[in-house]
Amino acid sequence: MKYTLGKFNPFIPDLNRENNRIRIGEHNPNKIKTLNKKTNVNLISINRDYVKIDGICHTHKFFFSDIYNRKDIYLSSSNQELFHFKTFLDYFGYQRFKSITTFLGGLVYQKYDYSDLQKNINGMIEVASIVEKEFGVNVLRLESLSHKLSSILQYRIARKQRFKSTLDNLFFYSDFTPYSKTFRLEETRKKRKIVAIDVASMYPKCSQELFPDPKKLSYFDRCDGLDLNVHRGIVNVCFKPNPDSIEWVNKYNNFKYAIDNSLKSFTFSENDSIEALMYTNEILFWSQYGNMKLKDGVLTSSLIPHPLKSTFLKLVELKQANSGFLRDIYKLNSDIGIETQNSYSEKRVFFKESDIASYYKKLCTTPFIDNTWFKLEHASSKKLMLTHIKVDNPSNVYSLYGQTIAYSRIKILEVLKRLSEQEDWEPLYSNIDSIHFSLPEDEYVRFKVLFSDILGSELGQFKIKREGDKGLWLESGKYWIADKNEIVHYQNGANSVAPFSLNNIAYRIVNDKIEKSRFYLFSSLNYHSTIKENGVFQEPSLSIIDDETTYKGWINTIMTKDLSRKMTSYYHLKEKIKENEERE
Incomplete structure (x- = not known):
């Protein structure tokens, strides 16, 4: 069965739209909003x-x-x-x-x-x-420091690039999610070494590649005859994994099935295929593992360097030359440089409740509003307010943003592919620019030799962040790696103050008394994968996700059996190692 991967729902918009040239919007970096002088x-x-x-x-x-x-x-x-x-x-x-x-x-x-x-x-x-x-x-x-930094970078893009095609807005409907996957719940097997590696400045490195010229994009009604090594852009494709590759595809794919604005990870069954918008570099990669049928697309053979290419290199130099919070600010500036090409903006429309039917019809046929997020609420007793994403924001250059993310996904996948080719080397976790894997202790030296071409401290190379002998990975942004019963590397979501709990952070008032409010890790966990008996995470099949009743049953299983297993593993690791958190 064929499933459609859309941005918010199973829907791909019509790519054959008007191709006009518009000026890229810019903000004066010297005009910063400030408070009224009377405000204290x-x-x-x-x-x-x-x-x-x-x-x-x-x-x-x-x-x-x-x-x-x-x-x-x-x-x-x-x-x-x-x-x-x-x-x-x-x-x-x-x-x-x-x-x-x-x-x-x-x-x-x-x-x-x-x-x-x-x-x-x-x-x-x-x-x-x-x-x-x-x-x-x-x-x-x-x-706002972030507003000032983003305005400077947006101004540089607009001054260097000047124009873009309105077809650039169609890139909004492509996949903007970085590579993120949790492969295994825990690693406690004896005589194995856990290795955590991450990319030195992932997005600045990706910005050194070539990009589609946003002002020279064109619509192609057929893409099967194009050289995808020459063209860059997005193509509407149908992909079906080969029978001998489906296991690898199910383990490593980062595709998302969107239902009601919620993205779901999934696996393919034997006869499943997907229709999706893919970037050309991703098409070349996934073609190794299945049948890829190319339909129409928005592409160009006119390739350019990223408008912020030299800026990103300078920011990397400044980050390396500084320490403390200044180092963090320059790192933040690099992230802002990417995100400024996809800044969120929304549009509000007010109308009478009696006009809702005619307005909804208009909404569904208006270019760059179809298949977008929107909400409807009462602004008053007689008026409704509809808020939707303003896709045609002239300040955004979606093709630059989306292509950068696509480059980063393939960079991670290429390394995972190499790791999977080694016997008894097992991926544990990957998120944006990092990979955790385990291997037999006596294979560690061999790893450093085999992967010497990508290991180092230069831009875009992988550096060995930490090593350990025990680990726990609950989901993206929640993991702990220990070595000799000491926590050596961890991330606890947005609350990475201490490995296992948060001292001095949360208090509540009960009966006029101030009490410590405990931080509950598990109330914030997501439910995307079930845990198999060997500890490996497994996403549901597309057929399960597509059936509401079946999917609810699958979720209930995770929220009982698998959540209990996560909690048991979490507390087991917590008891086995020393807690190096501050005491009151």
Whole structure:
């Protein structure tokens, strides 16, 4: 059976649309939104017992009853304090949370000190001085550093590229998800070594490749005669894995089946095929493993270097030349350089409730609105408000963004392919620019020899991040690697403060008493794969996902049996190793 892989639902838009040249939008990087001069910004630091402001510590009750002003802005140093502040706002009856924000948007530049609140405030003042000197942004007046950086990079793209074809908007419907896959729940087998490698500056490396010229894109009604080594772009393809390759494809594919704005990983059954928009470099890769039928597409043989190619190289140099939070900012700047080509914008339309039928018909036939996300809600008793993604945003260059992500996916897949060719080498986890795998201990030296061509510290090479003898991988962004009963590498989602729990971060008020609120890891887990008896993750088949009743039953199995197994493995590892987290 053939299944269609769309952006939000099983739907691929018509690619044969008007081809007009438009100017790429730009933002003046020197025009930064700032606060009204009358708005007060207060630096604060908060813990379970006190709030410190203007050098004085106050109890929460005194601060929120005698000092707190809804019209003021309060700037905290960390997400931990943000949580505290919101908890007490709620307790003391304030509903407006916009009055509190985190310094530098939550970018970690120093460790939150639970006991020395003045140290947290001094850190904000010191870092703000450096940011203003280096980037000309007054973050103490809530000028946005990320907005300034993205505006500069967007301005450079617009000045260098100038124009794009309206066909570039069709690239919005292609796959923008980086490679991400969890292969195995845990690795505790004896005489095996876990190796974690990651790419040095993945996206800056990908930006050194050639890209389709956004202003010279064309529609091709047939692509089967084109040389895909010469052309770049997206093609509507039908792909069916070969019988002798289906096991490999099921294990390593990162395709997503979209239903109701939710992306599902899946496996192929014997007679399954997919229809999808693929980039030319991905077509060349997956053609090794199945029958690839090319239909129509949007491509060009006019290839260009990325407009930010030299900028990315400079940012990598600056990142390597600095340390601490400045290093993180230059790394963030590289990420912003990619994301600025796919910035989110939305459009709102107001109309009478009686006009909903005619407006919906118009919505479904308007170019670049079909198959997009939208929501409908009452703006008043007589008016409706429809909000949808503004796909035809002139500032976005989707072909540059999507091609960069496609290059990164294939870079990871090429390495996974090489690893899979070695007997008894097993992939464990991969996410965006990293790969974790295990191999017999006595094979480690051989690995470094076989993969010497891609190992190193140069741009785009893989560096060995960590080694270990035990590991646990729950899903993307949640893993722990230990060596000799010590945690050596971990990521705990957005809360990577400590390996297994979060001290001093969350408190709640119960019966007028402040109690520590535990962080529940498992309430935030996703349910995409079932765990086989050997610990290997297995996605459902397309036929299961496509049937709502069957899929609900499959999900129920995961949320009982497999969730229990994840929890058991998690606590088992936690007990076996030393917890190197701070104590109160």
